[in-house]
Structure formats: C-alpha cells, structure tokens
Amino acid sequence: MISKSCYVFIDSQNLNLGIKSRGWNLDFRKFRIYLKNKYGVGRAYLFIGFIPGNEKLYSNLKRFGYILIFKPVLEYKEKVKGNVDAELVLHCILEMRNYGKAIVVSGDGDFYCLVEYLESKRKLLKILVPTKQYSSLLRRFNKDNYIVRIDLLRESLEKKDWHSRSVETLG
DSSP states (O other): OOOOOEEEEEEHHHHHHHHHHTTOOBOHHHHHHHHHHHHOEEEEEEEEEEOTTOHHHHHHHHHTTEEEEEEEOEEETTEEEOOOHHHHHHHHHHTGGGOSEEEEEOOOGGGHHHHHHHHHTTOEEEEEESSSOOOTTTGGGGGGTOEEEGGGGHHHHBOOOGGGSOHHHHO
16 A cells, blocks of 8 residues: 655755854764654655765665765865756656655745646645745745754754753763
C-alpha cells in the first residue's frame, strides 16, 4: 500500500549556506525529528553534492532518516558547486502519487514553478526557507501561510557542541 504521508524535498546547499550565514549550524538529526513531529514527514529527500571524503557525514544523514540523492560537484575557482535543482524537481514530481502533501526546503526562486505546480495540485504543505532573505518569487506564497523561516527555529534546531554546554547540563 502506498503511504499518503508528507514528503520533504531539501535543497541541502541552500539550507546549509542560509543557516550558516546567520552564524549557526543546523543539527540535521533535530531537523529530521522536527519534520516528523511537526508535519508528519514520512520520507525526507536530501539533495546534496557528492564530495569524496564526506562518507561519514553521508552515513550519519542516512542514520538520521534522510534519503540522500547525490549530484556530482564541480570545482570552480576554489569553490565547490553541486546544483541540485533539477534532481529535486524531478524527484518531487516522480514521487507525487506517493505522498499526500509536500514540503520544499529552499529559499531559491528557481523552485517557483515547482511550488506553483504543487499548490495547483493541492499537494503543497509548506515552503521552509532558511532565512528572511529568500527569493521574491516565493514571497507570493507567504500570503497563504506556506512560508516557514528555519532561522526562527534556532533555539530548537541549532547544533550544540558538547564543549559549549555548561557543567550543570552534563552532570
């Protein structure tokens, strides 16, 4: 039987860079739990560039419950780029009959046509944007309360370094 739960489609680079621009790191384990508890997310697709040497990171993400969709990366002027837009759109459409609602995690305006299509099919639940600086193309969806800013969830989703915890919380 096909589950009609909620699926999430995550642009990992947009999410990660957006959160880091606000001065903190996202705890992907906590984020996965949040998605399940808040929105009933069954499958969480994480679209990410594949970089040799990051196998431990990929294993941890899988252990947290993400389904990883890899894209080869390109190195350009000492920057690594793995644009996952096409893969995210393709998987979202291919999986459409398997989910009741979808969440798109990105503030990238390149996903406007996908979000518009999901809304027209009554499949869009939310758009989770990393910060208040997201594409003006997506702003029209704010009037219908689709937009959720992840940066406002810092208190519950921030990755905490055990060194920064107080002695009281450890003992």
